[in-house]
Amino acid sequence: MTKKIFNNYCDKIILAPMVRINTLPMRLLALDYGADLVYSEEIIDHKLIKCKRIVNDALGTIDYLDAEDKVAFRTCDIERDKVIVQIGTADPERALKAAKLVEQDVSGIDINMGCPKGFSIKGGMGAALLKKPETVYQILTTLTSNLSIPVTCKIRCLSSLENTLELVKIIQSTGVSAIGVHGRTKDERPQHKNRNDFIREISRYLSIPVIANGGSGDIKCYDDIEVFRRQTEASSVMLARAPESNCSIFRKDGLLSMDEVISDYLKYSIEYDTNINAVKYGVQHMMGSYQATPRGKACLRSISVREICNLWDLSDYYDEYNKDSISPSNSAES
Incomplete structure (x- = not known):
C-alpha cells in the first residue's frame, strides 16, 4: 500500500x-x-x-x-x-x-x-x-x-x-x-x-x-x-x-533580478548538460517582454547553450564544465 x-x-x-x-x-x-x-x-x-x-x-x-x-x-x-x-x-x-x-x-x-x-x-x-x-x-x-x-x-x-x-x-x-x-x-x-x-x-x-x-x-x-x-x-x-x-x-528574502535568476538557471543547465531547446525555452519565458531587446533577439537566434551563456557572461563557466565530454551519450534533456 x-x-x-x-x-x-x-x-x-x-x-x-x-x-x-x-x-x-x-x-x-x-x-x-x-x-x-x-x-x-x-x-x-x-x-x-x-x-x-x-x-x-x-x-x-x-x-x-x-x-x-x-x-x-x-x-x-x-x-x-x-x-x-x-x-x-x-x-x-x-x-x-x-x-x-x-x-x-x-x-x-x-x-x-x-x-x-x-x-x-x-x-x-x-x-x-x-x-x-x-x-x-x-x-x-x-x-x-x-x-x-x-x-x-x-x-x-x-x-x-x-x-x-x-x-x-x-x-x-x-x-x-x-x-x-x-x-x-x-x-x-x-x-x-x-x-x-x-x-x-x-x-x-x-x-x-x-x-x-x-x-x-x-x-x-x-x-x-x-x-x-x-x-x-x-x-x-x-x-x-x-x-x-x-x-x-x-525566496523569503525577496525577488532577485531577471538576470540573476537566468544566470543561476544557466549554471544548472551547464552542470546537467541540458539540451539547447529546453534551455532556450526556459530563458525565453523568464525574459518575457525583454525578448524584444537586442539580447533577447540574440538569445532567440542562438543555436547552442554556449551562445546563450555568452549573453550572460557565462562562457568561461560553460567552457570549464565542458573541458571533457561530460555525457557518454551526449543525451541532454529535451
Whole structure:
C-alpha cells in the first residue's frame, strides 16, 4: 500500500508541473530558492514505459532515455526526496507500469487530471478524466494499492461546486495522499478569475491535504503566497506562472533580478548538460517582454547553450564544465 504520509503535503510551497519548463535545472533552482517540493513536467505513460533507466556517473544523475536515446526525465540525489513525477494517462495498468519504472528514484507520483490541451483531451487524459469518475477511481486505486510512495492527482474545477465536491470525494476514497486543485474549469484561462471559493470549500470538505493552484496572477512576492493559501484554506500552495517568469518568487528574502535568476538557471543547465531547446525555452519565458531587446533577439537566434551563456557572461563557466565530454551519450534533456 502507498505510504500516505499526509505531512508530506502540508504547509508546503510547490513548483507546479509545467511542460518543457520543469527540467532538472528549473527544479533544482526552485529548491535553492525555497520551494519545498517540485513536480516534473508531465510525462505521457506511453513514452515513459518505453524508457530505459541509465545511471549517468559523469553527471551524477539517473536518466530515463526514450527510444531515441533522448532524456525524457533526469533526476539526481539533491531532489530525491522532493521531486514528484507527473504522469499523463488514461489507463490504470499503463499508469502503474510507468509509475513502477520511476518509483525508486522519486518521492511521489502525480496523475494529471486537469490539462485542458487538445492533445490530452483527445487521448482521454488530463481534463478529459474529470467526466470519467470510474476511470479516475480505477487509475488512482491501482496506483495506491501497488506503489510504495505517495500518489496524488491534480484536477481542475467542474462548472458547479456540487459536481466538483462529488468528484473530489471519489478521489479521496482511492487513498491518495493529497489533491491539487487548479481553480478554473477546463474551458477557463488565466484571464478568468481563479475560483478560490471552490478550493476553499474543497479544503473544508476533504480530510486529505488540498494543494491550491491557479493564483499566480495575484502573487507578486513571497508574502502573497500565504495570502492565497489563507484565501483558499488549503494545506499547501502550488505555483506555475509566477516561477516560470521569476523562480525567485520562492525566496523569503525577496525577488532577485531577471538576470540573476537566468544566470543561476544557466549554471544548472551547464552542470546537467541540458539540451539547447529546453534551455532556450526556459530563458525565453523568464525574459518575457525583454525578448524584444537586442539580447533577447540574440538569445532567440542562438543555436547552442554556449551562445546563450555568452549573453550572460557565462562562457568561461560553460567552457570549464565542458573541458571533457561530460555525457557518454551526449543525451541532454529535451
